[in-house]
Amino acid sequence: MAHVALTAQPRAEFGNGPSRRLRRQGLVPGVVYQSGGPSLALALPGHDLKRTLVEGRTSVIDLRIGDDSGRPVLVKDWQLHPTRGDVMHVDFQEVDLTQEITTPVALTLVGSAVGVRDGGVLDQPLREVEVSALPDRLPDEIEADVSALAVGDAMTVADLVAPEGVTIVSDPETVVASVVAPTAEVEESEEGEGAEGAAAEGGESAGE
Incomplete structure (x- = not known):
């Protein structure tokens, strides 16, 4: 399966205020979780990220952060705005292509x-x-x-x-x-049975 390429920039500021500023610029804050290493904070172009999620969330992504050579990652999770549907945050997991x-x-x-x-x-x-x-x-x-x-x-x-x-x-x-x-x-059958039962009871009463 062909890899998807994404380019991001390092993110040094954290919290709601900086995240809102990034989103106003069309960027989405995110995190890369590394096996045996610290997590990396980043920001990605919202349009490119949304296209990647639509094309296939299980595809391997060649993610480049700043000037690094890139690393293979998978989308781990993401959060959407409750009304607009915009991607608000995304988590990636770095993977070893030789390990299941x-x-x-x-x-x-x-x-x-x-x-x-x-x-x-x-x-x-x-x-x-x-x-x-x-x-x-x-x-x-x-x-x-x-x-x-x-x-x-x-x-x-x-x-x-x-x-x-x-x-x-x-x-x-x-x-x-x-x-x-x-x-x-099923409901019609139950209603029919109820009507038949009532009719039968009525008939017995009349006979009595």
């Missing part, structure tokens, strides 16, 4: 379930799975084909197929997706 890491990856359902065509409802209780792989092998997502699911069927983590070089480490018995009967039919 474990990280969450988005789970995407594909295909049209047979049970949905028969009137069922597709439920997806799991949105991410934990995978282990070399940083360059991390996928942007894991796909789950639900085409064969009928009403009452469920797919678990054990049914997922990982790309080459990737191991899914989430609990294999965790339900990924299922097709359930629509609740409206």
Whole structure:
């Protein structure tokens, strides 16, 4: 997988005031966590960072801070403004490209379930799975084909197929997706049974 390039500048001031000033300049404050070393404070161009997050948050980023030669990092976390959706802060984790890491990856359902065509409802209780792989092998997502699911069927983590070089480490018995009967039919059935019961009771009373 091709690396994404990002350039940042060192950040020496901390706190809410300096962070607000950076954001007014179109910059986003961030931190790089190094294995066995101190964390590095930085500021990045907001437009470039947002594009990187959209293109693939599991991609390896060649991050250059000031005049250094660059280092491979992954996005660890980020915070968004609650109304505008702007990136307010970002955390990176420096990685060793020769060492496998474990990280969450988005789970995407594909295909049209047979049970949905028969009137069922597709439920997806799991949105991410934990995978282990070399940083360059991390996928942007894991796909789950639900085409064969009928009403009452469920797919678990054990049914997922990982790309080459990737191991899914989430609990294999965790339900990924299922097709359930629509609740409206259940409620109508219960209401019908209640009406029939009332009619039967009424009939018995009249007979008495």
